[in-house]
Amino acid sequence: MTELNQLKQDVMEIGRWVESHNWCPATSGNLSARIDDQRILITVSGNAKGALTEDDLMEVNSQGDPYNSDKRPSAETLLHALIYGHMPDAGYVIHTHSVYGTVFSRVIWSGDIRFNNYEMQKAFAGVTSHEQEIVVPVIPNSQNMVELAKDVDAYLRAGPVCPAFILAGHGIYSWGTTVADAKRHSEAMEFLMECEYKSCLLLK
Numbered sequence: 011m012t013e014l015n016q017l018k019q020d021v022m023e024i025g026r027w028v029e030s031h032n033w034c035p036a037t038s039g040n041l042s043a044r045i046d047d048q049r050i051l052i053t054v055s056g057n058a059k060g061a062l063t064e065d066d067l068m069e070v071n072s073q074g075d076p077y078n079s080d081k082r083p084s085a086e087t088l089l090h091a092l093i094y095g096h097m098p099d100a101g102y103v104i105h106t107h108s109v110y111g112t113v114f115s116r117v118i119w120s121g122d123i124r125f126n127n128y129e130m131q132k133a134f135a136g137v138t139s140h141e142q143e144i145v146v147p148v149i150p151n152s153q154n155m156v157e158l159a160k161d162v163d164a165y166l167r168a169g170p171v172c173p174a175f176i177l178a179g180h181g182i183y184s185w186g187t188t189v190a191d192a193k194r195h196s197e198a199m200e201f202l203m204e205c206e207y208k209s210c211l212l213l214k
C-alpha cells in the first residue's frame with residue numbers, strides 16, 4: 011500500500027472512531043493527515059465521519075488551498091494547515107464538535123483552561139507527572155476564518171506544550187505524530203473536559 015493510500019485508510023479509520031464516540035455529530039468536524047511538507051489530506055466539507063470513503067477526502071497545499079482537486083475544502087482547513095505549519099511533529103489532526111468540548115467552553119468563553127492533578131494529563135506526549143499543569147486556550151469562535159486563524163496562529167507560534175486548543179462553543183482541535191498519538195490526545199482532551207464539566211456541577 012502506498013503511503014498516501016495508507017494515510018487515506020488512517021483518516022477513514024479515525025472517522026469511524028470519532029463517530030463511535032459521537033464526537034462529530036451532524037457531519038461536523040474535520041480530520042486530516044500530513045502527506046509531506048507541501049500537502050495535507052483532509053475531509054471535504056459536510057460528510058458523515060463514520061462512513062468516509064476516498065471520495066470524501068481531498069488534498070490541499072500548505073496554505074489550505076485545493077491541490078489537484080476541484081472539491082470544496084472545509085472552511086476550517088486553514089486551521090489544519092496552521093497546525094502542520096507550526097508543529098513539525100504533527101502527523102494527524104482531529105477536530106471534534108463534541109458535547110463536552112462545546113458545553114464547557116460556553117462556561118469559559120475565553121482565556122485558558124488549566125488542568126491540574128489529573129493522572130490523565132500524562133496522556134499528552136512529553137508530560138510525565140500530574141503535577142505538570144496543562145494549559146489549553148479557549149479561543150473565541152468566529153465565522154471569519156482569517157480572524158480566527160490569527161488567534162490560532164499566535165497560540166501555535168508560542169510552541170504549546172499541550173497539543174490542543176478549544177474554540178468556544180464550537181469544539182476541540184488536537185493533533186499527534188501518529189494515529190495512536192492523535193487519538194490519545196483527542197480522547198484525553200474529551201475526558202478532561204468532561205471531568206471539568208462534572209466537577210463544576212458538583213462544586214455548585
Ligand SMILES: [Zn+2]
Binds near residue numbers: 086105106107180181
Ligand atoms: Zn469545527
